[in-house]
Amino acid sequence: MNDAETMVLPRLRPAEASGEDPWGEGPGAVPGRPPAVTPVWRIAAWLVPALMMAALSAVRAGGPGPRAEEVPAWHAATSSWRDILHWGEVTGAPYHLLIRAWAEAFGTSELALRGPSVLAMTAAAALVAATATRMFGPGTGLLAGAIFALLPTSARYAQEAQPYALTLLAAVLATALLMLALERPTVWRLIAYGGSVVLLGLCHVVALLLLVGHCWTVFAFRRGVAARWLAAVAVGVLPAAALLWSAMGQGARLGSVYHPSSRLLAELPGQLFGRAAVGGVLLGLALFSLPLRYSAAVYSAWAAVPPLALLLVAQAAPIWEPQYLLFTLPAWATLGAVALVRLATRRTDL
Structure with a gap:
């Protein structure tokens, strides 16, 4: 199969392009450029969500603690510094070293x-x-x-001293x-x-499943x-691989003792999205975004393949924890946004 904008559809003639791309996501073999917009609108597209997230995160970030998960x-x-390298899980050492340096500068409140x-x-x-703006428009x-x-x-893990927020950003x-590289x-x-x-690997080694x-x-x-791409990945995973090898040599556990039972899988949407109903809505919207155009397919692979x-x-190692999949939230949110915009576009065209 040659590089193409779609996986299944054959290359269409210009007259057929509108049928392949009914939502105007852009023709060609590279991600489609959104229509020209004013700089103010483009800045607002990322600034408003950032301000929302900052406000929601700060509301309870100074609350009583530490919670049980934040004790490490x-x-x-x-x-x-020496003690950090000799206790706890080896794979968590990079985050703990970061927290130690952060506390040196800003205190331990x-x-x-x-x-x-x-x-x-x-x-x-x-x-x-910003990334969704570039792929789909502001x-x-x-x-x-x-x-x-x-x-x-999103707000919950922004308010906890754990590596998951940094992993998600990575x-x-x-x-x-x-x-950009593709x-x-x-x-x-x-x-x-x-x-x-x-x-990504230094934040949390399980998050390297994103590479799949x-x-x-x-x-x-x-x-x-x-x-x-394989060469870049091979070099990129070396530090995390070294940490994982060291952890295995010390007999450390990578995660919990849970295997993914049917009960745990049923609880995943509620634990991953915060509310089971919210998860159900986003999953339903994501199904509407699954047509394999390049832009939507990137997010579909990000959301669905790592889980x-x-x-x-x-199945072989008991490392199932819902928070390990937190890094897929941005993909689900973007697929939901794409679906809502497509539905609005379709309703407008009726």
């Missing part, structure tokens, strides 16, 4: 130690909106960022840089993408770039 971060903040998570989620909301970008900011789990950054695979863009993979979704995107749409990969891995 508080321990790291008040320990010596609840608000201070949750600051990295607040900043990471705020930056993630802005980047979610209206979709603004809506995607707003949906992401309003998800209950996943958004890696996917945004992947899109559009024009220069050396510097591939190096930037490889650096984002390093960051990236792999699907590359081999489905940009096979000519596959060798260079399936984790499910397969968890």
Whole structure:
């Protein structure tokens, strides 16, 4: 299969293009450029979600703590540098070292130690909106960022001193840089993408399952770039692989003792999205975004492939935890925004 804008449909003649792209997502073999808009509108598309996320995150970030899940971060903040490297899970050492350095500069209050998570989620909301704006237009970008900011789990993990907010930001950054690298695979863009993979793996090694979704995107749409992409990934995963090897050598556990039972899988939408009803709505909207145009397919692979990969891995190793999939939230939010805009466009055309 040659690189193409769709996986299934043959190359259409110009007269047929409108039938292939009824929502105006842009023709051609590279991601379609949205219509020209004013700079103010383009800035507002990412600034408004960022401000929403910052406000929602700060509401309870200074609340009483630490919560049970935050105890390791508080321990790291008040320990010596040497102690951090000798206790806890090896794979969590990069985050604990970051928290130790952060505490050195800003103190160990609840608000201070949750600051990295607040900043990471705020930056993630802005980047979610900016990337969706580039792929679909500012209206979709603004809506995607707003949906992401309003998800209950976005605010929750922004208010906790855990690595998941930073992991989510790294996943958004890696996917945004992947899109740039696939559009024009220069050396510097591939190096930037490889650096984002390093960051992703150091934040949380399980989040590297995002690369399975990236792999699907590359081999489905940009096979000519596959060798260079594989080289960037191979270098990018080395630090996380070294940490994982060290953790296995020390007999450390990567995650919980849970295998994905039918009960745990049934609870996943509520735990991942904060409310089961919210998860049901987003999943339903995402189904409307599944036609395999390049732009929507990138997000579909980001949203759906890592959970399936984790499910397969968890059959052999008990590492199933819903929060490990938090990095897929931006993809679900964007697919929901795409569906809503498409529905509005279809209603307008009737």
